Amino acid sequence: MRVSTAMQVEGYSLEAQKDRLTKFAQFQDMEIVREYCDAGKSGKNITGRPEFSRMLQDVAEEKDGVSYILVFKLSRFGRNAADVLNSLQYIQDYGVNLICVEDGIDSSKDSGKLTITVLSAVAEIERENILVQTMEGRKQKAREGKWNGGQAPFGYELDSKNSTLIVNPEEAEIVRIIFDQFTRMEAGADSICKYLNQHGYTKKRLRDQEVSYFSRSTILKILDNPVYVGKIAYGKNKTEKVKGTRDQYCRVKQDEYLLADGLHDAIIDEETWEAAKEKRKRTGVRWVKTHSLDHEHILSGLIKCPLCGGGMSGTVQRRKNKKTGEYKDTFYYRCHHRKRVDGHICDYKPMLNQKVFNAEIEEFIRYMAGGEKFKEFLMEKLEEKVDVSSLEEEKKQLAGQFQQAQGSRKKLVQMLERLDPGDKHYDRKYQDMQERMDNLYDRIAELEEAITDVETKIGASYGKQVTGKKIYQFLLDFDILYGKMTDLEKKEFMRTFIESIELDPDEKDMGRIIKHIDLTFPVYYDGQEGDRIRMPKENTVETICKLVRK
Known part of the structure; x- marks a missing residue:
């Protein structure tokens, strides 16, 4: 006997099955020697059905010399065709046959096994068809531009009557800020999180385990969701069978999926969506330099333009020596962005000589790392454990x-x-x-x-x-290791250690152009008055240190 759910259906409950089997045995003058009951177990496969497994074991040990196994219907024996036929062959090897009372099947008869083979295959196909029909129903709703189930995405509320989405004005404004920061301000996901959380923006907690603040994964999920440009996506993830298994499945992201015009209003325009999509392609993979110059712009992206806030990138000026005919390359950092600031195009024109500017930053780190208290701080940090x-x-x-x-x-x-x-x-x-x-x-x-x-x-x-x-x-x-590093290794170190370097727009002298530095990791430094440095903008930071200016 078997039921797959606690919700008993009339005619299928354990009591009803037992009563029917008992009466059949009495009518056929059979003696019932043992009962097996799997309550709340699925017939999809025999895995996880302890009583079924025990029954097969008892058959193999020839307990009580049984001749038949009685089941109410074939579906109670199993719904997976392979399992049903394998189990039937197994018990028949020990001289035991199967009788399906309600279906009128007896495997000891010539036509019995053929009937079982056909019915078990039909039952499995029927189960798979139900799943396919269910998924097709969801796909059709997506084609029609309707929301095909589940909670509404951030920025929208669900109109369940019409199966569509309604814009939530307060949340929609946050969505616009996220896309604007990502595309126009050139901010990354982590920077956007910090901006929103520091400015008091929160999101609703839909479940107890959720948090009200914004995380990196939430930002990326919003940036990758075409619903905000008025589209409905279906099939971005697909359930696929794990190779080498019978009943194990996993979710796999799909490169191609259905994308239809939704019935809901868009929050962002098409141009912004395309810009975000293009940037996600660029920043979602590690960039590898392919040009032949043996040079890395070590602080590229870390230095922020004092007018528009965008990351300054590297550039090169190549000059030819008229006497020798040789070329000399001089590298600079400059703002290549042309963002609008207060209605005007960013026109920050100064170029920072990379050799001089890099040396300034390196000298700061070298001077800071030379202090005894700094080394004591590092030793303490090296002994800390992470608590998750x-x-x-x-x-x-x-x-x-x-x-x-x-x-x-x-x-x-x-x-x-x-x-x-x-x-x-x-x-x-x-x-x-x-x-x-x-x-x-x-x-x-x-x-x-x-x-x-x-x-x-x-x-x-x-x-x-x-x-x-x-x-x-x-x-x-x-002091010892940095000089032995390649430019690429130096660049990776700086990107890991420094979050941003902000400049003073009013200072023209290279020696005073640095306004402050934000570090990624807590670092102790007992600086002098007027020194400029800032720690990561996190609640967990315990120490404050300043940038030394010699």
Whole structure:
């Protein structure tokens, strides 16, 4: 006997199955020697059905010399054709046959095994068709521009009656800020997070484990979602079977998917969306230089234009010596952005000589790293441990909710399978269950994303500690090691250690042009009065240090 859900359906409950089997055995003058019951177990496969496995083991041990196994219907024995036939062959090898009482099948008869083969295959196909029809229903809604289930994305509210989205004005303004910062201000995801959180912007907590502040994953999710340009996407992720397994599946991102015009209003325009999409392509992969010059613009992107705030990049001026005919390259940092500032195009024209400016920054780090208190601070940091216990607990809770949602989905599939097409309320029941299935798939996808987000945070916590320790270890011997590094290695170090270098627009002298430096990792320095440096803008920073100006 088996039921796959706690919701007992008349005629399929354990009691009803037992009663029918008992009466059949009495009528056939059979003796019942043992009963096996898998309550709340799916018939998709035999994995996870302890009583079924115990039954097969008892058959192999020839307990009580049984001749038959009685089941109410073939679907109670199993719904996977391969499992049904393998199990049937297994018990027949020990001289035991199968009788499906309600279906009138007896495997000991000539036609019995053929009938079982056909019915088990039909049952499996029917189960797969139900899943396909459910997903096709969601796909059709997407084609029509309707929201096809789940919670509304940030910036919108759900109009469930019309299956569409309505713009939330307050959240929509935040979405516009995110796209504007990313495309026009050239800010990255981390910088956008800091900007929003520091300016008091928050988001609604839809679940207990969610946070109200903005995270990197939230920003990237918004930037990659075409819903904000008035589109409905379907099939960005696909459930695929894990190779080498029978019933294991995983979610895989798809390069191509359905994208239809939505019935909802767009929050951003097409031009902004295309600009964000193009930048995501550029910044989503590691850039590798291909030109032949053996030179790296070490502080490119870290130096911020004092007028528009954009990252200053490297440029080269090549001059020819008229006497020798040789060329000499001089490298500079300059603002290549032409953003509008107060209604005017950014016209910051000064170019910073890279050799001089790089030396200024290197001298600051070298001077700072030479202090005894600084070295004591580094030794303490190298001994610190990372604490991710709260994140691990959050991941555990999400995993539990994910398993629960998966279980609910499986139960709903079983209920769909048992619907009687002859029932006068069949269409209504089917539609209701299909909508519930849509919501479950969305819930599962949301939980998968949430688990990935937590895992990313855990990895980032460990990664940040490892990176921080490498930086601290390097700083202990900075004066020796830095001179042996290639330009590319120096560039990677600076990008890891320094978040930004801001300039004073009023200072023309190179020696006083640096306004302040933001560091990525906490560093102790007992600087002089008037020195300029700032630590990372995080609540966890415990020390303040200043940039020494000799």
